[in-house]
Amino acid sequence: MEPSSRSVPEDRRRGRGASSRESGRFERLSYADESDGWDREEDLPPVRTEVTEERPRSLINYVASPDLPFDRTINPYRGCEHGCIYCFARPSHAYLGLSPGLDFETRLVARPEAPEVLARELRAPRYRVAPLAIGTNTDPYQPIERDRGIMRACLEVLRDFRHPVAIVTKGTLVERDIDLLAPMAAQGLARVGISVTTLDRDLSRRMEPRVPSPQRRLATIRRLHEAGIPVRLMVSPVVPALTDPELEHILEAGAEAGADAASWIMLRLPLEVAPLWRRWLEEHYPDRAARIMARLREMHGGQDYSARWHHRMRGEGPYAEIIARRFARAARQFGLNGTRPPLRCDLFRPPPRAGDQLSLF
Numbered sequence: 001m002e003p004s005s006r007s008v009p010e011d012r013r014r015g016r017g018a019s020s021r022e023s024g025r026f027e028r029l030s031y032a033d034e035s036d037g038w039d040r041e042e043d044l045p046p047v048r049t050e051v052t053e054e055r056p057r058s059l060i061n062y063v064a065s066p067d068l069p070f071d072r073t074i075n076p077y078r079g080c081e082h083g084c085i086y087c088f089a090r091p092s093h094a095y096l097g098l099s100p101g102l103d104f105e106t107r108l109v110a111r112p113e114a115p116e117v118l119a120r121e122l123r124a125p126r127y128r129v130a131p132l133a134i135g136t137n138t139d140p141y142q143p144i145e146r147d148r149g150i151m152r153a154c155l156e157v158l159r160d161f162r163h164p165v166a167i168v169t170k171g172t173l174v175e176r177d178i179d180l181l182a183p184m185a186a187q188g189l190a191r192v193g194i195s196v197t198t199l200d201r202d203l204s205r206r207m208e209p210r211v212p213s214p215q216r217r218l219a220t221i222r223r224l225h226e227a228g229i230p231v232r233l234m235v236s237p238v239v240p241a242l243t244d245p246e247l248e249h250i251l252e253a254g255a256e257a258g259a260d261a262a263s264w265i266m267l268r269l270p271l272e273v274a275p276l277w278r279r280w281l282e283e284h285y286p287d288r289a290a291r292i293m294a295r296l297r298e299m300h301g302g303q304d305y306s307a308r309w310h311h312r313m314r315g316e317g318p319y320a321e322i323i324a325r326r327f328a329r330a331a332r333q334f335g336l337n338g339t340r341p342p343l344r345c346d347l348f349r350p351p352p353r354a355g356d357q358l359s360l361f
Contacts, residue, residue: 006020013046018090018105021102022272024096052109052110060132066310072131073132080105081144082139082209082211085277086239115156119160133166139170141170151177163189163348167191169195185229187347188343199250200214206284207280231260232263233255235251237268238264238266241291251331298318
């Protein structure tokens with residue numbers, strides 16, 4: 001495989017998932033890094049994380065997908081420093097004129113006014129309440145949240161409005177917000193999904209370079225469970241011939257930690273993710289690359305990925321069916337296949353503001 005014209009040497013991208021910063025699909029021009037003769041490659045600094053700010057005019061993003069159990073979501077951040085090489089959200093950085101590769105995990109966008117915008121949208125007379133999903137695109141508990149606190153401020157808004165919320169994360173920083181989530185969960189307003197892709201520390205560090213270790217995420221499941229917060233174990237994504245042998249072990253570990261439900265999604269490679277993933281395989285697992293890609297293509301009609309409804313999340317064919325059966329059997333074995341009550345929407349109530357007319361009743 002030929003190196004990318006914008007590949008970054010390994011010693012400059014330690015702790016990163018992608019190896020290049022190729023232009024996004026919307027750019028008219030592609031760029032190549034060329035030496036000017038003054039600096040040697042070995043003198044260049046490591047790739048650092050940069051954060052800019054955006055002031056959103058709207059925050060709630062409405063989605064209409066038959067593959068998803070929700071119809072609205074918010075994102076406190078654009079891009080994600082966790083750097084998961086398989087992240088299906090990487091192509092969203094192309095809308096910003098940035099690379100879905102290294103830019104996605106190093107050139108982040110924070111949205112500090114998100115809580116105020118969210119409150120305004122929830123107060124709109126035409127707003128109709130339904131569970132709000134957070135973390136379905138980029139992780140709200142990625143490292144910069146520790147300093148920015150935007151996710152926590154959004155959660156405080158949802159608490160004040162008694163609005164139902166479902167959170168998906170790999171970040172253990174969610175433990176910081178147990179004081180908010182536990183009372184909401186007690187009212188049927190909150191639940192959390194924790195993604196555990198592998199139990200292998202070395203594989204996790206290569207594939208998800210800035211994500212807490214699998215064992216640390218299992219500890220987070222335990223803490224949330226002990227606080228009375230419903231937790232779903234998310235085996236996502238399942239990677240053929242790389243993580244799929246661990247499926248039953250992950251479910252068992254999640255159940256022991258206190259998860260009360262589980263789900264799975266097959267590896268997805270939309271748009272720019274496919275070449276990034278193939279390059280990562282050649283670098284880290286060249287002996288398995290052909291086998292992994294062959295399995296993926298078997299499930300997507302010979303392509304790296306197919307975005308068809310009712311197909312894109314799990315693929316189709318013999319291999320996909322085997323994984324589905326294995327998951328169903330293990331979920332039953334470990335008590336992770338029960339049904340959960342829906343999040344409550346009947347408690348929704350915009351809190352009074354200073355100057356509002358008080359009700360007589």
